[in-house]
Amino acid sequence: MKDSTLKTRRTKQREIILDILRSTNLHPTADWIYEKVRQKMPNISLGTVYRNLKILRDMGELIELDCGGAFSRFDANIRPHYHFTCQICGKIIDIEEPVHHEIEEAIAHKTGFEIAYYCMGFFGKCGRCKEAPAA
């Protein structure tokens, strides 16, 4: 296979992955994304989807949410923002409060470390679960 063909195919894969991620606000896992991509590219492997997610993250096209959960979640909303996780239904909701970068600066200054990002999560009950009677 010619090099340019390979390159085009990879770009197409990334385009599909990004389209899928941009069409949802679920903050899905790689597995969820893989299932959707497979409907359009039946021969694609989970490994390829995973690798492309990492490349897209490094390109700044998406955010990988790694807040200590079992699985990374992915987000096409690349504006810096916080997340609220409902402890009842598991939904992850965007919090569009201004992100406080002075925290990273303060820690970097104090420790001399190079801080890539910090993770501040909010947890509780979403609007719907708050209203629902306890099962």
Ligand code: ZN
């Ligand atoms: Zn909920």
Ligand code: MN
């Ligand atoms: Mn988000």
